[in-house]
Amino acid sequence: MSDLLNVSSNPHVRSRVKSSDIMLIVLISLLPASIFGVWHFGFNALLLIVVSVASCVLTEYAYERLMHKKVTIKDYSAAVTGLLLALNLPSSAPWWIPVIGGVFAILVVKQLFGGLGQNFMNPALGARCFLLISFTGRMTNFAYDSFTGATPLAALKAGEAVNVWDMFTGNIAGTIGETSVIALLIGAVLLLVTGAIDLRIPGTYILSFIIFVLIFSGHGFDMQYLAAQLCGGGLILGAFFMATDYVTSPITKTGQLVYGCILGILTGLFRIFGNSAEGVSYAIIFSNLLVPVIEKLTPPTAFGKSRRREKA
Incomplete structure (x- = not known):
């Protein structure tokens, strides 16, 4: 029989870009923030990054070998999860914190739901929220350069003045990867230039938060x-x-806009009216849970069909 008559399941149109290619781009784009975090916070930040990445990769490898599944550590998704988890930790955290977080992220959030493409929330953020609940004191101890104090957002919530330039450049307390906006924007530009993401979700997120x-x-x-x-x-x-994660964000264009708006509103709600000064992690996790509903309500128009209902 001719190959033209073969029947196969979808997708029928495939991209040459592999998951490992996208994950590698994400890893590279996170390097500016990672390097700045190590320079700013010192050796313990580097230790946490190495331990976190190693914990996630080894957990994925061990689980898949024990379950006699194909080992997928070469797709770099576990490494991305480990790096994102580390960048969301305070530099003062002990080494065992990323170990527990890495095991939770890969085993509980990712693998027990079927592995890459099946997890219902961002594994790194799921682990961070788990650690915040379990070890609140250690996860909110932001210290650097022999100084321990509140983050700028906490000071802002308390009505104190903050230095925006220091916040932009990264000369502040915070988690390893969130302090330098410049370093993060360099990585974001790389993601946009390579086409790994577009501005639909982050742009809508930030704009709705501003409003x-x-x-x-x-x-x-x-x-x-x-x-x-x-x-x-x-x-x-x-x-x-993190909000642009392919697995846990909507695939429909309209859904991505709705998703971004929900993220911005929830982040603003948590920050301004909540007890905590921050709210990004919980906003993304909560929005991840809404993705199936968002996609169901925002289906794309089928080829050859009109959005207008035909008159009987």
């Missing part, structure tokens, strides 16, 4: 306050590197 802050923060059009909210916490890291 929410302008309306509900009580500071009106105070650009100093708005800039501090944009530069503080994990907003840039979350918007470009």
